[in-house]
């Protein structure tokens with residue numbers, strides 16, 4: 557084994573590196589985004605036994621899973637959006653796997669979001685972060701820490717009012733800066749999707765999806781435990797299921813952090 561890899565394994569074993577699980581549990585209680593009519597909606601999660609140590613399988617337990625691609629902690633491929641539909645290698649099965657692993661830049665806006673659930677990240681916030689932590693590198697996963705994952709129950713998590721959902725996200729200008737000027741791999745958020753709740757009314761509509769995926773960038777939604785990550789220096793591994801022509805996939809998202 558190379559020194560680099562044996563050092564990695566040793567550091568994970570001796571605790572000088574630690575794995576942080578950024579994934580929410582996936583089950584029948586997982587909240588699912590709701591779209592207004594006339595749009596079709598994704599079902600929730602169902603898990604049905606095939607057998608569980610019974611007549612259908614006396615020594616084995618297994619289930620049938622049913623859910624939309626964009627459920628729970630999940631991955632958005634560029635082909636998810638109309639702006640990215642003609643890009644090369646734009647689906648879960650064709651994206652280069654090297655892209656799934658990258659450095660994390662964690663932008664903490666939890667204080668702002670506590671005061672304003674419709675908070676939007678702007679280029680000013682990004683440039684302020686960079687003054688403290690250095691320029692966001694090409695290939696970064698930019699994770700927006702909002703502490704939204706601390707909200708308990710689907711109602712608080714989706715936070716829907718008469719005028720639609722209210723949850724934080726990115727201004728169109730921030731998405732453009734990250735995708736085009738910083739050439740990041742993608743963004744990750746704690747909310748149900750990578751756009752702000754009110755982004756259906758932005759220009760362009762659902763601006764983060766539109767801009768990121770149009771630039772071939774990736775998305776991660778419904779993350780948790782971002783409060784356990786340093787602003788800089790973690791490595792994120794986010795590999796979707798290799799669904800043929802898949803627009804997205806639930807996945808396990810892991811971060812490696814240094815405890816030294």
Ligand code: MN
Pocket residue numbers: 626630631632749750777804
């Ligand atoms: Mn999605």
